[in-house]
Amino acid sequence: MNNGLVISNLLLWVVVFVQTIILFFFIRLVVQFLNRFRVNDKQVTAATLTIGEKAPVFREKDQHGEVVQATEDVEKQTFMLFTNDTCGTCKAIIPELPHILQDYPDVRVIVVSNPIYYEKGLEVPSAIHLVRSNDLINKFLIQIVPTAVLIDHDGIIRAIRQVTSIQDIMAMFDIPVEKVG
Numbered sequence: 001m002n003n004g005l006v007i008s009n010l011l012l013w014v015v016v017f018v019q020t021i022i023l024f025f026f027i028r029l030v031v032q033f034l035n036r037f038r039v040n041d042k043q044v045t046a047a048t049l050t051i052g053e054k055a056p057v058f059r060e061k062d063q064h065g066e067v068v069q070a071t072e073d074v075e076k077q078t079f080m081l082f083t084n085d086t087c088g089t090c091k092a093i094i095p096e097l098p099h100i101l102q103d104y105p106d107v108r109v110i111v112v113s114n115p116i117y118y119e120k121g122l123e124v125p126s127a128i129h130l131v132r133s134n135d136l137i138n139k140f141l142i143q144i145v146p147t148a149v150l151i152d153h154d155g156i157i158r159a160i161r162q163v164t165s166i167q168d169i170m171a172m173f174d175i176p177v178e179k180v181g
Contacts, residue, residue, distance in 0.1 A: 094122060
């Protein structure tokens with residue numbers, strides 16, 4: 001009888017421990033969800049990055065296994081295009097990205113997409129980095145694809161906008177520095 005009481009007591013503590021872990025998991029999910037919103041003057045809006053603020057730091061592997069990272073001492077500007085494998089506009093823009101490298105050789109181009117769970121996904125030109133990371137999409141607070149972000153060599157966001165063509169992207173590079181911030 002005493003062994004049965006000890007076993008039931010241990011099982012009860014195991015159940016309490018598992019429920020605590022599940023509770024912390026759900027709390028973490030709720031906090032991540034709520035962090036995507038900002039409250040301004042009795043109004044709730046989606047949180048977004050703004051021009052002039054520091055870009056989130058990241059370190060991810062691209063399609064070739066090379067580490068791509070955002071650091072403050074990068075000698076090149078970084079252009080990031082956030083996409084999705086099912087986005088038709090994204091698929092039309094990606095083959096045009098080498099034009100950026102031709103016109104702006106001091107720019108590093110990174111395409112960011114969600115991880116794929118099937119055989120074939122986006123194909124990017126050889127000089128373009130493809131990073132598959134939901135974490136990176138969340139860090140940059142991306143809500144809609146395709147969204148383009150231009151980061152200067154100091155790690156400051158110079159431009160951020162939704163794009164529909166390569167002309168929209170090229171216009172981002174022509175923004176005068178005075179408009180930044």
